[in-house]
Amino acid sequence: MRKASLPKKRANLRDVAKAAGVSVATVSRVLNDPTVVKKDTLEKVQAAIAELKFVPSAAARAINSGRTKFVGALVPTLDNAIFARFLAALERKLSDHQLSLIVATTDSSPDIEAEKAKSLVDIGAEGLIVTGATHNPAFHDLIERTMLPTIITSFFDAGNPLPTIGYDNASAAQLALQHLADLGHQNIAVVHGPVHDNDRTRERLAGLRAFPFTGELTTFETQISHQGGADIAKLLGKLDTKPDAVLCLSDVVALGVLLGLQAQKIAVPDQISMVGVDDLPTSAVSVPPLTSVHLPVSQMGERAADALARWITTQQVPKPERLEARLVVRNSTKRG
Incomplete structure (x- = not known):
């Protein structure tokens, strides 16, 4: 009965140096800065690396080069x-x-x-x-x-x-509000994610508050998810006076709101305009495609x-x- 052969020990820096007939420092230079090594030495070390199937560890490189990269x-x-x-x-x-x-x-x-x-x-x-x-x-x-x-x-x-x-998160939100204001919308629902520990959302809301808008802005906080947006859409659908536009500070939320409104037979944009912030790839192919502020x-x-x-x-x-x-x-x- 044949015994299963044990795997060979992983080759290390010293094994490569011995096989190539060079110092450990030379192998280290080949690994970290091969341009400073003579061509014949470089070839010997590279041949030894290939023969021994040597794979340098990040820790070993860090010890020799002082960098983890x-x-x-x-x-x-x-x-x-x-x-x-x-x-x-x-x-x-x-x-x-x-x-x-x-x-x-x-x-x-x-x-x-x-x-x-x-x-x-x-x-x-x-x-x-x-x-x-x-x-x-x-x-x-x-x-x-x-x-x-x-x-x-x-x-x-x-x-x-x-x-x-x-x-500038404040300016990004203002671009969306300016667009809705230019279209004549006066009753706008602003849907956003949690403000706690999220300075980007807080800045966007601050930008909206600072904008010279003569209409009414009503804010709704929800989770940044499609479900979070859909939950707000249900709430909007139950209002006696519905907004004429919805401004979502995240496209993820906006797509949830869009689907939630459509489930209630509320047409976008015929009954409610919608704009988001992010310009996610899915926003371009939603039905209808979502107007959004592109963040680079x-x-x-x-x-x-x-x-x-x-x-x-x-x-x-x-x-x-x-x-x-x-x-x-x-x-x-x-x-x-």
Whole structure:
């Protein structure tokens, strides 16, 4: 009876050095900066790596180079297409800088965010990208103590101690309200997600309050989900005096409101105009297609990646950068 052969031990840096007849330091240089290694030496080491099926660990590289070459991103959730688009662009651009990305979700909790930020720092993150400008004292203390390059996204505030790369949330909401006002709507329902621990929503609401609108705005808070939007649609359908327009501060909520109104045979836009904020891909193919404020989240991911990579490399703090939102008019709005 034949015994099953045990798997061979994974090759390490010393095994490669011995097989190639070079020092461990030379193998390390081949892995971290092959341009400084002579061609014949480089070829010998690469041949040994291939023969031994050597895969360098991140920990080993960090010990030898002093770098982990990864950054962390903290986002409220992955259950939202806007964060998926942002992270896809962020990761794609970081790879151009030979940086990897680790994503952690916070469930919109500052306490969870601070804990996960510490975990990312503990495993060697070279920088962080966070969502929004409001964070708890433990998070700020961590960044101050470690002096870790950290960039705020989805928010623009030139006066923030940390660099912000994002859009003006107040102005984005005002673009939507301006469009409805221009169409003559005077009784507008504003549907938004929870304001607690969400400075982006608070800024959008503040922008609406600051706008010189002569009509009536009535706000409704719900969960940022299709169901949350559908729940508000039921409530709107029961009102004696229905709004002539609905402004949703999230396309996810807007699509729920749209479906909820249609389930009650309330026609959009013939009876109620609708506008959202985000311009998710699904908004362009809803029935009717949703008028929405486009937020440049893919561009934001690319700019944040470039800025963080430069900061890590040069130790120069990037300047804040405002990205412009724009209105995309579709068939969910019409003159009131």
